[in-house]
Amino acid sequence: xxxxxxxxxxxxxxxxxxxxxxxxxxxxxxxxxxxxxxxxxxxxxxxxxxxxxxxxxxxxxxxxxxxxxxxxxxxxxxxxxxxxxxxxxxxxxxxxxxxxxxxxxxxxxxxxxxxxxxxxxxxxxxxxxxxxxxxxxxxxxxxxxxxxxxxxxxxxxxxxxxxxxxxxxxxxxxxxxxxxxxxxxxxxxxxxxxxxxxxxxxxxxxxxxxxxxxxxxxxxxxxxxxxxxxxxxxxxxxxxxxxxxxxxxxxxxxxxxxxxxxxxxxxxxxxxxxxxxxxxxxxxxxxxxxxxxxxxxxxxxxxxxxxxxxxxxxxxxxxxxxxxxxxxxxxxxxx
Numbered sequence: 001x002x003x004x005x006x007x008x009x010x011x012x013x014x015x016x017x018x019x020x021x022x023x024x025x026x027x028x029x030x031x032x033x034x035x036x037x038x039x040x041x042x043x044x045x046x047x048x049x050x051x052x053x054x055x056x057x058x059x060x061x062x063x064x065x066x067x068x069x070x071x072x073x074x075x076x077x078x079x080x081x082x083x084x085x086x087x088x089x090x091x092x093x094x095x096x097x098x099x100x101x102x103x104x105x106x107x108x109x110x111x112x113x114x115x116x117x118x119x120x121x122x123x124x125x126x127x128x129x130x131x132x133x134x135x136x137x138x139x140x141x142x143x144x145x146x147x148x149x150x151x152x153x154x155x156x157x158x159x160x161x162x163x164x165x166x167x168x169x170x171x172x173x174x175x176x177x178x179x180x181x182x183x184x185x186x187x188x189x190x191x192x193x194x195x196x197x198x199x200x201x202x203x204x205x206x207x208x209x210x211x212x213x214x215x216x217x218x219x220x221x222x223x224x225x226x227x228x229x230x231x232x233x234x235x236x237x238x239x240x241x242x243x244x245x246x247x248x249x250x251x252x253x254x255x256x257x258x259x260x261x262x263x264x265x266x267x268x269x270x271x272x273x274x275x276x277x278x279x280x281x282x283x284x285x286x287x288x289x290x291x292x293x294x295x296x297x298x299x300x301x302x303x304x305x306x307x308x309x310x311x312x313x314x315x316x317x318x319x320x321x322x323x324x325x326x327x328x329x330x331x332x333x334x335x
Contacts, residue, residue: 005156006067006294008052009098009145011138011172012045012162013128014073014086019113019279025123035117040321041089042111044162044188046071047280047322051287051312053092054326059295067294070098072141074130076105083108097148100137102130113279120278135171157183158294160286166196173203188286192216202232206293208286209241222249223262230258240306242285242313250306261303266314277320281313284325288312
């Protein structure tokens with residue numbers, strides 16, 4: 001096996017999103033005609049994998065030097081149309097060997113999103129009738145992946161958790177720490193009501209915090225928030241916090257040494273471009289950081305890594321969906 005044979009396993013829910021762009025947010029009982037309809041696969045970790053796959057593809061095709069990608073999620077029956085729709089949306093991502101399929105289920109988890117054209121606010125209504133993954137099922141999938149890849153080096157296995165169910169996430173992270181201590185783990189702390197993620201963050205190698213999470217805890221900027229988290233972070237951890245149009249900050253804790261990196265919100269040169277679609281901006285930032293941490297280690301310091309992720313997310317919000325992001329970034333890097 002190549003020394004660059006990295007694997008990134010993303011754990012989280014996958015949704016099929018129906019996005020309706022409306023001229024204004026409707027009041028109760030109002031009949032309103034939508035201006036646009038888009039149907040696409042969603043879900044935080046699946047979005048991250050879509051962007052990661054693009055970065056891999058434009059950086060070097062199927063070259064073994066780039067991380068192999070896996071989706072660990074609960075999906076409907078293997079023969080269902082919803083499962084095939086999801087699989088087709090993630091070319092280059094291993095699903096059959098890492099997902100949990102619910103036999104007989106025909107529908108995936110779904111979200112219906114009203115996007116207000118006036119201010120780009122989003123109202124999301126979700127439904128998920130698939131039984132959640134158990135820790136036993138997660139453990140089985142990890143062991144299955146280990147067997148199928150002929151004993152990968154566990155220091156080259158990266159597990160990224162969406163963190164939508166704190167108790168489940170904590171149990172899975174403890175399992176990995178106990179059974180495979182060499183692997184690396186990242187978690188997303190997005191929604192502050194999921195207070196159990198505080199414990200999980202203490203066990204992770206990389207933590208992605210949202211602005212919503214930080215402000216809910218009473219902080220007014222990314223740096224002061226991250227500073228307050230350092231005492232609980234494990235040694236060697238990297239903590240990131242995005243702050244919307246104002247940019248992002250990251251800090252690396254290495255013993256007594258603390259390394260900071262801060263970037264302003266990305267703008268295209270000599271052009272005041274408009275924000276078009278913010279759905280998945282945080283997922284795109286995470287993809288950028290995972291790519292930088294796994295595949296661009298040589299010559300890239302923390303500032304280079306967060307700058308890459310910040311620009312990637314900045315490009316994403318200026319277009320609908322994720323198409324072409326990998327090409328844009330790799331064209332710029334190679335030029």
